[in-house]
Amino acid sequence: MKNISKILTILSFVFLFACQQKENEPKKPKNIILLVSDGTGLSQISSAYFFKEEEPNYSRFENIGFIKTSSSQEDVTDSAAGATAFASGIKTYNGAVGVDADSTSVPTIVELVQDRKIRTGVVATSSIQHATPAAFYGHEVSRRFYENLTEDLYNSDIDYFAGGGLRFFTKRKDSVDLTKKLEEKGFYINTKELVGVDQMNGKSKAGFLLAETAMPKMQEDRGDFLPNATQLGIDFLNNEKGFFLMVEGSQIDWGGHANDASYAIAELIDFDNVIGKALDFAKKDGNTLVIVTSDHETGGFTLSAKKKKREDGTEYSDYSEVDVTFSTGGHSATLIPVFAYGPGSEEFKGIYENNEIFHKIMKVTGWNSKK
Template identity: 55%
Template structure:
């Protein structure tokens, strides 16, 4: 049976008195770290059981939920609509970045927290202008407007960012020098290595023309090192911080239907989750959420030629699927993340957990 236009009624806001939204957390977090495994469905998460040496990070979480991922206009979401749901609490059309379904800009949790004195950061293994990271600091009608997205970074509330996308800052069609604009806005910028020690209050690492290299092609420990730098930098104030870290290329491995690609990116992301949980356990004031914007590839861990003692990655599509994706939560405020809910409710759960006052 094929479903056409038979999606749930999506909401731009969620009533304060409905469903799980009545959760009240007695203990509030100081920090929020949101880790997004792009394209990471339950089968991708399950793959960590079989391909990782040791216990997967996902088994450390006491709270697990399920997120329904459809966008406002289609049963199957893309990353732009999915990330905008997390960042701003609205269901929107595929391709929209920081815009609602009427192409009107909507504030993001990063912007709202920044305005109230929190530090903030975004990290990705894609270009930093790619759909998921962009949805936390930029507002454009179409995700492909990479130069427009980049132009919004200098004046954004972001204090730390790391990823690819250098060409959208220094080799632009309009000739603008956004690297200089970043410097003028207080950023120290490095385009060579995540190993570089920057000392400014705002820090930027743009380390590839577009997306970062694959793990299979030698990206190495960029993601864990960038995450460690971000936490150290952002955790320096009294107010707290918001950090979004994306394992971008789990999605790309799914699109390519290449299990080695997918798994290598998944295990890199898994390492970062462990790292963040170690910090949160010691810190005691950090809410950690791990989820995905959607599943990619229709990935399945099937038997290998009828042998039930071997698993084999198989795929049903080169695109995305409509399956629900898991949500893992740890720390103060994590209790409300259990259950089943639309993806935009994750925004409201984060806002309520930290006690953020928004218009």
């Protein structure tokens, strides 16, 4: 009897230890929402605190890090190389989409998770074939091969996309209408407007192409397309296996290139509203990791004191009023912030290379392990 009692006591300790160890294991996120604000550095983010009427959603993050953005051959990256780092975990040359520095194709996160039945989607305010969204489904030696990238999208297993770029589907050199081909493949396709999930005729895949090239600017009454397309993507993709959704605020970058502060800030505020949608879902869901970052900074955007003139014509800086200045019409090599919320978010603290975003996602989800 004493031996049996000892055995039961040992088994009890083993069971309790195993339970405690399991409780201490970090929770794995089921869903990943990656939000990319193209061309956005710390100063652009700071502008939301001066120009947005409500408290920016950036304030809701506790785990924050920084990435180094140089591409494989250049100190200053472009969007194609930057997005390929996020999508495939490798450094490549500027202009490359889903290919390595030697121009060989590399698998994207969208492709790597398909065998796990993880549903995937991309959203952008550019054409859907533009560098950042294309890096998650395409493989081309040049980001300018828009018609080829459209074919890559058709041939991919992506479940949801929304943005511009209709002309590369319907006005092609080969005269093939790829919207019709996608419908034959089982897609719900809409070229007029976003609709609810219940209006998609029970389709398991959906694409929204709402502009011939890029979507309109916020200043041209684009409205809530980006927040709404993000929410629709979440609703459409959400399932018991999990999903991966990449959303790009594309035109913050374009405002930076144009040295147009009003353009860039309006797009940044729109993107901050997207962050709110993602965080609201993640908070309620409890199994979703939200990551917010950018491929690079554009424009050398600076929040400076407003320059004014005295009565005698001399100039001075009025520290009571913020103005925006630019130092370049191109990209810069500044460190880029990374904000993370949800299970696994602690992994994104620190300073690291941009391609580590991919590896950290695969690590915290367990998507890099054998099934």
